Amino acid sequence: MALDAKIPQGEMDKKWSDYKGHVKLVNPANKRKLEVIVVGTGLAGASAAASLGELGYKVKAFCFQDSPRRAHSIAAQGGINAAKNYQNDGDSVFRLFYDTVKGGDYRAREANVHRLAEVSTAIIDQCVAQGVPFAREYGGLLSNRSFGGTQVQRTFYAAGQTGQQLLLGAYSALERQVALGNVQMFARHEMLDVVKIDGKARGIIARDLVSGKTERHFGHAVLLCSGGYGNVFYLSTNAMGSNVTAAWKAHKKGAFFGNPCFTQIHPTCIPVSGDHQSKLTLMSESLRNDGRIWVPKQKGDNRNPKDIPENERDYYLERRYPAFGNLVPRDVASRAAKERCDEGYGVGTTKMAVYLDYKDAIMRYGKIEAGKQGLTAVDDATVFSLGKAVVEEKYGNLFEMYEKITGENPYETPMRIYPAVHYTMGGLWVDYELQTTVPGLYALGEANFSDHGANRLGASALMQGLADGYFVIPYTLGNYLAEDIRTASISTDHEAFVQTEKEVNDRLQQLMSIQGKQTVESFHKRLGKIMWDKCGMARNAEGLKQAIQEIQALKKEFWSDVRIPGSIDAFNPELDKAGRVADFIELGELMCKDALNRNESCGGHFREESQTEDGEAKRDDEQYSYVAAWESKGESNWELHKEPLNFEIVKPTQRSYK
Amino acid sequence: MEHYHMNLTLKVWRQQNNQSKGQLETYQVKDISSEMSFLEMFDVLNEQLILEGKDPIAFDHDCREGICGMCSMYINGQAHGPWQQNTTCQLHMRAFKDGDTIVVEPWRSNAFPVVKDLVVDRSSFDRIIQAGGYISVNTGNAVDANAIPIDKKDADNAFMAAACIGCGACVATCKNGSAMLFVGAKVSQLALLPQGAPERESRVLNMVAQMDKEGFGNCTNTYACEAECPKGISVANIARLNSEYLKAGLSTEEK
Numbered sequence: 065m066a067l068d069a070k071i072p073q074g075e076m077d078k079k080w081s082d083y084k085g086h087v088k089l090v091n092p093a094n095k096r097k098l099e100v101i102v103v104g105t106g107l108a109g110a111s112a113a114a115s116l117g118e119l120g121y122k123v124k125a126f127c128f129q130d131s132p133r134r135a136h137s138i139a140a141q142g143g144i145n146a147a148k149n150y151q152n153d154g155d156s157v158f159r160l161f162y163d164t165v166k167g168g169d170y171r172a173r174e175a176n177v178h179r180l181a182e183v184s185t186a187i188i189d190q191c192v193a194q195g196v197p198f199a200r201e202y203g204g205l206l207s208n209r210s211f212g213g214t215q216v217q218r219t220f221y222a223a224g225q226t227g228q229q230l231l232l233g234a235y236s237a238l239e240r241q242v243a244l245g246n247v248q249m250f251a252r253h254e255m256l257d258v259v260k261i262d263g264k265a266r267g268i269i270a271r272d273l274v275s276g277k278t279e280r281h282f283g284h285a286v287l288l289c290s291g292g293y294g295n296v297f298y299l300s301t302n303a304m305g306s307n308v309t310a311a312w313k314a315h316k317k318g319a320f321f322g323n324p325c326f327t328q329i330h331p332t333c334i335p336v337s338g339d340h341q342s343k344l345t346l347m348s349e350s351l352r353n354d355g356r357i358w359v360p361k362q363k364g365d366n367r368n369p370k371d372i373p374e375n376e377r378d379y380y381l382e383r384r385y386p387a388f389g390n391l392v393p394r395d396v397a398s399r400a401a402k403e404r405c406d407e408g409y410g411v412g413t414t415k416m417a418v419y420l421d422y423k424d425a426i427m428r429y430g431k432i433e434a435g436k437q438g439l440t441a442v443d444d445a446t447v448f449s450l451g452k453a454v455v456e457e458k459y460g461n462l463f464e465m466y467e468k469i470t471g472e473n474p475y476e477t478p479m480r481i482y483p484a485v486h487y488t489m490g491g492l493w494v495d496y497e498l499q500t501t502v503p504g505l506y507a508l509g510e511a512n513f514s515d516h517g518a519n520r521l522g523a524s525a526l527m528q529g530l531a532d533g534y535f536v537i538p539y540t541l542g543n544y545l546a547e548d549i550r551t552a553s554i555s556t557d558h559e560a561f562v563q564t565e566k567e568v569n570d571r572l573q574q575l576m577s578i579q580g581k582q583t584v585e586s587f588h589k590r591l592g593k594i595m596w597d598k599c600g601m602a603r604n605a606e607g608l609k610q611a612i613q614e615i616q617a618l619k620k621e622f623w624s625d626v627r628i629p630g631s632i633d634a635f636n637p638e639l640d641k642a643g644r645v646a647d648f649i650e651l652g653e654l655m656c657k658d659a660l661n662r663n664e665s666c667g668g669h670f671r672e673e674s675q676t677e678d679g680e681a682k683r684d685d686e687q688y689s690y691v692a693a694w695e696s697k698g699e700s701n702w703e704l705h706k707e708p709l710n711f712e713i714v715k716p717t718q719r720s721y722k
Numbered sequence: 723m724e725h726y727h728m729n730l731t732l733k734v735w736r737q738q739n740n741q742s743k744g745q746l747e748t749y750q751v752k753d754i755s756s757e758m759s760f761l762e763m764f765d766v767l768n769e770q771l772i773l774e775g776k777d778p779i780a781f782d783h784d785c786r787e788g789i790c791g792m793c794s795m796y797i798n799g800q801a802h803g804p805w806q807q808n809t810t811c812q813l814h815m816r817a818f819k820d821g822d823t824i825v826v827e828p829w830r831s832n833a834f835p836v837v838k839d840l841v842v843d844r845s846s847f848d849r850i851i852q853a854g855g856y857i858s859v860n861t862g863n864a865v866d867a868n869a870i871p872i873d874k875k876d877a878d879n880a881f882m883a884a885a886c887i888g889c890g891a892c893v894a895t896c897k898n899g900s901a902m903l904f905v906g907a908k909v910s911q912l913a914l915l916p917q918g919a920p921e922r923e924s925r926v927l928n929m930v931a932q933m934d935k936e937g938f939g940n941c942t943n944t945y946a947c948e949a950e951c952p953k954g955i956s957v958a959n960i961a962r963l964n965s966e967y968l969k970a971g972l973s974t975e976e977k
Contacts, residue, residue, distance in 0.1 A: 204871025236856035
């Protein structure tokens with residue numbers, strides 16, 4: 065099967081407007097007869113469900129949490145990019161497009177990225193109109209800040225709670241459509257399979273997580289907005305419930321999986337403190353605006369960081385990357401931290417951490433404040449307290465969170481940070497219209513692979529989720545459904561629904577019947593360790609081959625020795641988790657296979673065999689300038705399809721942030 | 723920070739479903755690190771229960787970074803436990819010492835029926851939002867984001883109200899089971915912004931009506947909600963809710 069990305073013809077900056085001008089439309093009377101299923105209610109899902117409901121489609125939305133407002137988009141901290149150029153600092157749609165393609169290390173599809181940059185400005189307008197309280201300047205206009213991998217200030221934010229505010233905006237739009245009867249909401253429901261009829265996605269099997277009963281739901285189309293799969297590593301910044309199950313079931317029903325090995329390791333997270341750790345907490349990238357990252361120049365230096373004099377500190381990002389300094393992209397910053405710690409310069413009890421220091425920023429802001437207030441001859445303590453107030457306003461909630469977790473005051477002592485799994489650029493392969501290789505089945509937001517290439521820039525995930533949901537799918541879905549207006553709703557008594565529901569129930573029965581000796585959690589931890597050690601920040605062929613064998617063995621062990629308490633027909637979080645871990649195990653194998661196949665380094669994918677002399681990622685455009693789209697062919701068996709990447713505008717070069 | 727380990731006695735509310743009667747059960751946990759989060763301590767207990775062939779304790783949780791609002795434990799008589807401006811998931815075990823007994827209950831309110839053990843049904847909050855907790859603007863209708871400047875103070879106050887995570891600690895902690903802080907926060911956020919003006923009156927009337935319909939109690943100004951709110955939402959939002967409600971009640975009669 066040849067992959068057709070359906071990229072419109074024409075100039076890059078005209079593709080999307082031409083597409084919109086010629087796309088098929090569905091008239092309002094027909095929209096009322098068309099049903100759409102939306103799985104997941106994060107930024108992509110909530111915005112899609114709300115927008116499609118507004119257009120008049122009959123929407124059913126599903127989330128596994130107790131309310132759509134809990135989806136993990138809520139935890140995004142730093143901000144959302146948009147090419148508004150409100151700061152007059154040279155930003156434009158082209159710059160955002162260029163930065164994103166370059167930031168993704170030339171492994172993203174140009175046409176998708178350009179569209180993303182184009183609609184970015186409308187997202188900010190829409191959110192402000194919904195009452196999203198972005199940070200503002202004294203003149204009442206919107207404030208911006210910088211993020212990694214860019215040299216302009218294009219990031220809009222709401223303190224360190226930008227994701228929360230954007231999601232609550234989308235959630236309120238969704239709840240409005242629920243109240244109007246256009247969207248039917250199913251909370252505490254999990255999608256457990258896609259139902260296909262005549263090759264098209266026509267519904268899902270979902271399980272009510274309270275009663276434990278499975279349900280059949282018809283839709284003329286199915287939208288998966290189910291987020292990323294970072295929890296395959298067990299420890300990540302994802303929520304505990306974040307999982308790959310919806311996307312994985314779709315994959316097994318024929319949707320190709322794109323670039324599964326492309327994982328983002330975020331450089332600034334609170335380090336692991338012990339074996340009990342259940343998740344990792346991110347400290348927003350926005351902290352790199354003002355904080356300085358360093359380690360001692362001397363190996364194994366155990367002094368209190370405050371006692372280490374300036375000339376004995378190695379500000380290694382500023383040293384290695386003078387042009388971007390502490391604001392290099394995430395993949396670069398993460399690898400640099402790992403390099404220092406591996407070389408023995410790490411700090412803290414585990415020695416797997418570096419310092420993120422706010423002292424200079426506090427003093428710098430303090431001096432500005434003192435100047436503003438006309439204070440002369442002020443002592444350092446006063447400058448510090450003035451500066452602390454400024455930092456508190458910008459990052460207060462993040463500093464508080466750090467203190468709650470570690471018990472240390474980051475205003476006084478530098479924070480200890482280390483990279484952690486944060487986001488997955490890979491996901492279901494989609495064409496320009498966000499349709500997977502299964503007709504009628506779409507993937508939006510983090511669940512698809514399309515816009516971030518091999519590395520996502522900060523503040524771009526929120527942008528993509530909302531772009532897909534508010535401004536892309538309302539057009540592209542119509543193009544598909546316009547052909548479907550004569551398809552009456554299919555009864556869920558159809559054989560395909562009955563058969564798929566039976567398969568789902570058989571699997572649940574099988575899981576429950578194992579009654580082995582090991583907990584679901586213990587398997588998840590073991591999978592995570594294999595993935596982190598061998599398919600994490602650095603990968604090599606030998607390790608990946610071992611990992612594949614270890615995962616296959618783990619899978620056998622899981623299916624013969626997992627212990628799940630309780631019953632199927634009741635509220636049973638352990639059973640829910642077991643199904644998700646079983647899918648993560650299969651995904652883990654595919655990720656290793658993909659990482660093994662891609663014998664180059666690009667973005668967050670670092671193959672030790674492919675690096676420059678100074679240890680930077682070395683791409684191989686001759687061999688690997690393609691999207692790896694994997695087709696499921698049964699157990700532990702996949703066929704690789706390649707979508708070649710053609711760069712018409714941004715010519716691939718060795719990425720340099722020096 | 724000094725790290726230590728502790729043994730604890732837990733008394734946890736167990737209830738099979740919303741039809742059955744519940745009771746406190748006692749459990750022991752050993753060698754709990756002061757660096758663990760409270761929920762990680764529950765993970766340890768649940769792993770122990772599963773291996774013993776017992777039913778693990780059901781509790782709601784998701785992000786474990788204090789923002790999704792899903793976790794909801796009533797710990798030693800306090801919503802989200804002893805720390806101020808904190809969620810259950812961000813509570814760490816250094817708040818306790820060796821030998822402590824900790825009592826853990828679900829949120830208790832008529833409007834939050836128990837699903838199982840420590841899990842409650844908070845869909846009443848979603849229905850209150852459905853009644854008017856939004857600005858009616860369809861996708862694509864927005865003007866430029868900087869077309870309407872907003873006084874920084876109003877924007878900041880709207881943001882502080884919007885920081886509500888919808889966890890329900892305010893309701894759980896209120897002797898009347900009132901949801902006025904939750905409703906007040908949303909009404910305030912949208913009333914402070916010019917974009918919220920057109921629906922200002924209908925919004926507050928409809929949201930309060932839904933709140934009453936769901937069975938939440940009234941506010942008698944004890945301020946327990948503010949004291950226990952993990953995001954420090956101010957009771958000034960309740961005052962604003964009352965004022966908005968009165969104004970709306972007066973003006974709509976004339977329409």
